[in-house]
Amino acid sequence: MQRTLMPSRTLTPSYTLTPPQPGRPPEPRRPPESRVPANPRAAGHPRTTARPLAPARVLAALGAGGLLLTGCGSASPSMDPGSGADLRSGLPKAVRTAGVLKVGSFLGYAPVDFRGPDGEPAGLDPELATALGTYLGLRVEFVDMPFEKLIPAVQSKQIDLAMSAVIDTRQRQTGTDDDGRRTDPGVDFVDYFMSGTSILVRSGNPVGLDTLDSLCGHTVAVQRGTVQDEIMARQTVACGKIGKPLKVHSVDTDEQALAEVGAGTAVADLNDFPVAVYNTTSPDRGGKYQLTSGHFVQSGPYGITVGKDNGQLRDVLSTALDRLIQNGRYDRILAKWSVQPGAVSSAVVNGGL
Incomplete structure (x- = not known):
């Protein structure tokens, strides 16, 4: 039996994760110290x-x-x-x-x-x-x-x-x-x-994707070896059962997956939430991508x-x-x-x- 130095509590979210609408891009720079939020616990506000x-x-x-x-x-x-x-x-x-x-x-x-x-x-x-x-x-x-x-x-x-x-x-x-x-x-x-995992598509969502099931019958690109790759492997089986095969391109990097979405050779890429938001809001992405409106696939x-x-x-x-x-x-x-x-x-x- 393994010992932990802290009480073991399972991270089971009791909430539904909903993707944001595009907002301020999370630029990778350090804000001035005066803008850094204080520790919530220091003000007597414990967090979950x-x-x-x-x-x-x-x-x-x-x-x-x-x-x-x-x-x-x-x-x-x-x-x-x-x-x-x-x-x-x-x-x-x-x-x-x-x-x-x-x-x-x-x-x-x-x-x-x-x-x-x-x-x-x-x-x-x-x-x-x-x-x-x-x-x-x-x-x-x-x-x-x-x-x-x-x-x-x-x-x-x-x-x-x-x-x-x-x-x-x-x-x-x-x-x-x-x-x-x-x-x-x-x-x-x-x-x-x-x-959480988000579904990322071309700006304007030309295929009208929303949920995992909406990916059936299409081609999706994901980074190899990730949880998103595992999710797509399971979804491939589910899509096959309803006669709408899902094709998955497992590539070496997320940049390659994004490139496929941008080129139209894949209709979607699955990202971790922080990365998906960065890819849809950062100026260097040029507004090429957006998140679907559905709930997160998995947290x-x-x-x-x-x-x-x-x-x-x-x-x-x-x-x-x-x-x-x-x-x-x-x-x-x-x-x-x-x-x-x-x-x-x-x-x-x-x-x-």
């Missing part, structure tokens, strides 16, 4: 485990194919290094001795994980990872790798953890497929953000991904994340990237369904 995604404010492998990046450029946290010194003794000996935390990430998923103008890792995940590392007195090294290689890299100990919009699901925890067959050793998660938490045999690191990260939430650093990072509606009130281990 996961806040609804409101419409107004939202928004590789080591060796072959991997790229190692030290530091985080613009994602340097403004807090004293080693302020979580009391937690260092709980870190795995190898991490503690090296003083380095190797974090796997797919740096092509703005505004969550991407490269800034200086080529350094930027976005929600790199900044949170750097803040956690700095709190623990560790230097963070980012390993840029394809998304589908992240979990295998964690399991083979090529990296200490993955932090790249990886949605915590029961299947990923247990390493099983849709039929319950064991396919890999599984992983553990420390959940830190609530997200779930992003989780820091660690090996099943690395409970020490999991528990230390859980406690460190709780402290960043409590001291307001977590809120400031989310505010910088305009994703405050996905905030959680505490770290949760394996809360995905």
Whole structure:
């Protein structure tokens, strides 16, 4: 039985996530300190485990194919290094001795994980990872790798953890497929953000798409190895049963999926909510895309991904994340990237369904 340092509460949303209408683009820049919202708890306003995604404010492998990046450029946290010194003794000996935390990430998923103008890792995940590392007195090294290689890299100990919009699901925890067959050793998660899956289409929604069932009979593009890829695999079966085959193009990056939608070779792309909002509101997208009006396909938490045999690191990260939430650093990072509606009130281990 695995021990957690915080009471284990399942992140089960009691609300319906509804996509926003296009609004202010979540530009990746840091607002002046005077504009950063204060920690709600400091004002006596506790928040729920996961806040609804409101419409107004939202928004590789080591060796072959991997790229190692030290530091985080613009994602340097403004807090004293080693302020979580009391937690260092709980870190795995190898991490503690090296003083380095190797974090796997797919740096092509703005505004969550991407490269800034200086080529350094930027976005929600790199900044949170750097803040956690700095709190623990560790230097963070980012390993840029394809998304589908992240979990295998964690399991083979090529990296200490993955932090790249990886949605915590029961299947990923247990390493099983849709039929319950064991396919890999599984992983553990420390959940830190609530997200949902949105359907993104060409501006004007020329085909009139709304729900998953409306995709039947069409071609959809998604990034390979993602939860959205899994959703489409299940939907392909459902569409086949009603005689309206669904064709899915699984591609290497979300940029490729977007390009297919823009070119008309696919009618839709499925994105995590913050990324979908960025893709439909950011000026560099040129107004080419929009979200459908239907409810989210699926909601779930992003989780820091660690090996099943690395409970020490999991528990230390859980406690460190709780402290960043409590001291307001977590809120400031989310505010910088305009994703405050996905905030959680505490770290949760394996809360995905």
